[in-house]
Amino acid sequence: MQHQLSRTMTEKIKSGPPPVDVKIPVIDFAGVNTDSTRRAVIIDEIRSACDKWGFFQLVNHGIPATTLEEMITGIRRFNEQDPKPKKSFILQKNRRRSHSTLKSTCPELWLYWRDTLTCVMAPNPPAPEEIPEACRYILLDYTNNVMSLGHTLFELLSELLGLNPNHLKDIGCAEGLYVMGHYSPACPEPELTMGTGIHTDSGFLTVLLQDQIGGLQVLHDDQWIDVTPIPGTLIINLGDMLQLITNDKYISMYHRVLARDVGPRILIASFFRTYIQLENASRVYGPIKELLSEDKQPIYKETNAVDYFKFKHVEGVEGTSALAHFKL
Numbered sequence: 001m002q003h004q005l006s007r008t009m010t011e012k013i014k015s016g017p018p019p020v021d022v023k024i025p026v027i028d029f030a031g032v033n034t035d036s037t038r039r040a041v042i043i044d045e046i047r048s049a050c051d052k053w054g055f056f057q058l059v060n061h062g063i064p065a066t067t068l069e070e071m072i073t074g075i076r077r078f079n080e081q082d083p084k085p086k087k088s089f090i091l092q093k094n095r096r097r098s099h100s101t102l103k104s105t106c107p108e109l110w111l112y113w114r115d116t117l118t119c120v121m122a123p124n125p126p127a128p129e130e131i132p133e134a135c136r137y138i139l140l141d142y143t144n145n146v147m148s149l150g151h152t153l154f155e156l157l158s159e160l161l162g163l164n165p166n167h168l169k170d171i172g173c174a175e176g177l178y179v180m181g182h183y184s185p186a187c188p189e190p191e192l193t194m195g196t197g198i199h200t201d202s203g204f205l206t207v208l209l210q211d212q213i214g215g216l217q218v219l220h221d222d223q224w225i226d227v228t229p230i231p232g233t234l235i236i237n238l239g240d241m242l243q244l245i246t247n248d249k250y251i252s253m254y255h256r257v258l259a260r261d262v263g264p265r266i267l268i269a270s271f272f273r274t275y276i277q278l279e280n281a282s283r284v285y286g287p288i289k290e291l292l293s294e295d296k297q298p299i300y301k302e303t304n305a306v307d308y309f310k311f312k313h314v315e316g317v318e319g320t321s322a323l324a325h326f327k328l
Contacts, residue, residue, distance in 0.1 A: 022220065022223075022225050023225070023228065024049075024053055024055045024056060024057060024218060024220075024225060024227055024235075025045065025048065025049040025052075025053060025055075025056040025057070026056070026057045026058075026059060026230065026233070027042060027045045027046065027049065027056050027057065027058055027059070028042075028059050028060050029042065029058050029059065029060050029061045029062065030059075030060035032152060032156075033152065039156075042156065043156055043159060043160060046156055046157070046160065047160050050157075050160070050238060050250055050251075052220075053218065053220060053253065054218075054237065054238045054250070054251045054252060054253035055218050055227070055235065055236065055237050055238075055253060055255070056235075056236050057227070057230060057233045057234070057235050057236070058149075058233060058234045058235075058236060059230070059232060059233050061149055061233075061234055062145070062148075062149065063142075063145040063146070063149065063234070065231070065232045067138070067141060067142055067145060068142075068209055068232065068234075070138045070142075071135075071138050071139070071142040071209060071268060072209065072211050072266045072268070073138075074134060074135030074138040074139060074181075075117065075135060075181035075182075075183055075266050075268060076183065076264060076266055077134040077135060078117055078132050078134035078135045078181070078183075079115055079117075079183040079264070080264075081134055112193065112194055112195060112196055112197065113184055113185075113187045113190070113193045113194065113195055113259040114182045114183060114184040114195055114196070115182070115183045115184075116180050116181065116182050116183070117132065117135070117180070117181040117183075118178070118179065118180050118181075119131065119139065119178075119179045119181075120176075120177075120178055120179075121139070121140075121143040121147075121177045121178070121179050121270075122143070122147060122175065122176055122177035123175045123176055125140070125143075128140065135181070139179070142268075143177060143179060143270065146177065146207050146270045147174070147177060149207065149234070150174050150177070150205060150207065150270075150272050151169060151174050153205060153236065154168040154169050154173050154174050154204075154205070154272075155168075155169070157205075157242075157250070161246065161249060161288070161290075161291060162290075163288070163290060167288075167290075168204075171245070171285075171288075172274065172283060173204040173205070173241075173242070173245075173272060174204075174272055175274070176203075176272065176273050176274045177270055177271070177272060177273075178203070178270075178271040178273055179268065179269070179270050179271070180268070180269045180271070181266070181268045182195070182196070182257075182265075182266065182267045182268070182269070183264055183265075183266060184215075184257075184259065184260070184263055184264060184265040184266075184267075185263050185264045186260065186261055186262050186263035186264065187259040187260060187261055187263070188261070190258065190259035190260055190261050193259050194256060194257065194258065194259055195215050195256075195257030195258055195259050195260070195265070195267070196256060196257040197256060198219075198254055198255075198256045199254065199255070199256070200239070200240055200252040200253065200254055200255075200321045200323075201237055201238075201239040201240065201252060201269075201271065202239060202240050202241065202271075202273065202308070202309060202312045202322065203239040203240070203241055203242075203271040203272055203273025203274075204239050204241045204242045204245075204272045204273060205236065205237070205238060205239055205242060205271075205272040206236070206237040206238075206239055206269055206270065206271050206272070207234055207235070207236060207237075207269075207270040207272075208234065208235035208236075208237060208267065208268070208269050208270075209234055209235075209267070209268040209270075210227070210229055210235065210265075210266070210267045210268075211229065211265060211266045211267070212229045212231070213229070213260060213262060213263060213265040213266075214226065214227065214228060214229045214265075215257045215258040215259070215260055215265060215267075216235070216255065216256075216257050216267065217255060217256055217257070217258065218253055218254075218255045219253060219254040219255065219256075220253070224256075237252075237253070237255070238250045238251065238252050238253070239252050239271070239272075239273070240252045240308075240312070240321060240322060240323050241273065241285060241305075241308065243323060244285060244286070244287070244300045244303075244323060244326065245285055245286065245287060245288050246287070246288065246291060247287035247288070247291050247292065247296065247298060247299050247300065248299055249291060252321065252323070254321075273305075273309075274305035274309075282304070283304060283305060284302045284303065284304050285302065285303060285304070285305070285308075286298065286300060286301065286302030286303070287299065287300055298328060299327060299328060300323065300326045300327055300328060301326055301327075301328050303326055308322065308326070311325055
């Protein structure tokens with residue numbers, strides 16, 4: 001896996017070659033915690049999806065369809081309300097919840113065509129009154145469900161590595177949850193901007209919820225693949241930090257979100273990652289020792305979350321992964 005796209009590949013994928021007729025895996029999660037036979041099948045399907053894609057969609061994941069629909073409605077309701085209630089959530093440094101606007105039709109600036117509501121929901125969720133009223137209770141309900149789903153996913157990923165099912169949870173992969181609710185109005189010139197640029201996710205695992213407009217694409221075999229919306233599904237994406245601690249056993253894949261001339265389009269990303277605070281600097285992550293051997297030496301040096309995310313989001317640029325910086 002290349003950690004930085006070549007100039008030729010960057011130009012190729014920015015120009016947007018037509019997506020080929022290939023679909024990311026869809027995994028039926030029914031019975032994962034109640035049927036040992038089904039669990040074994042699901043683990044095998046996740047293994048295949050992780051090896052080939054780093055992305056997969058889940059159906060029958062246990063979160064009610066009404067919860068998913070109301071979460072999408074809540075983000076839309078927040079963005080379409082009178083501007084005054086949103087002013088208290090305008091982006092400020094060191095805020096645990098905020099609202100920001102990034103819109104441009106100037107290719108030199110290459111800003112993203114979206115508004116974003118961000119909230120740190122774990123390990124210390126905000127008090128209800130700190131969450132915008134327009135999406136307050138559904139955000140709490142939805143993220144509680146996502147946390148539960150994430151715990152199950154980390155158990156399965158641990159088992160796939162031949163580790164104790166609680167291993168990834170025990171080292172903190174499931175502790176933090178950072179939520180970004182993206183609202184993208186119809187763009188008059190979608191070819192001049194992006195919903196989200198080419199990137200890999202920096203955390204351990206991402207749970208994505210998109211509406212039926214779509215626009216999410218995954219880079220697979222040097223081609224952009226549309227992640228076609230399926231009602232009631234959630235998209236699972238492996239992140240950079242999971243790649244680091246598994247010593248490239250799991251791979252974080254490049255993806256992007258296209259701007260569209262229809263909308264508004266809603267996409268909600270829930271990142272399992274350590275919240276960037278100085279008190280988290282003492283927790284160090286590196287390749288899991290149980291995965292190393294004389295034949296499998298560590299690929300990455302150890303780092304803490306503060307240093308990693310500082311490099312990723314301050315020094316990083318579109319089309320690159322921060323992982324190359326941490327290679328031994």
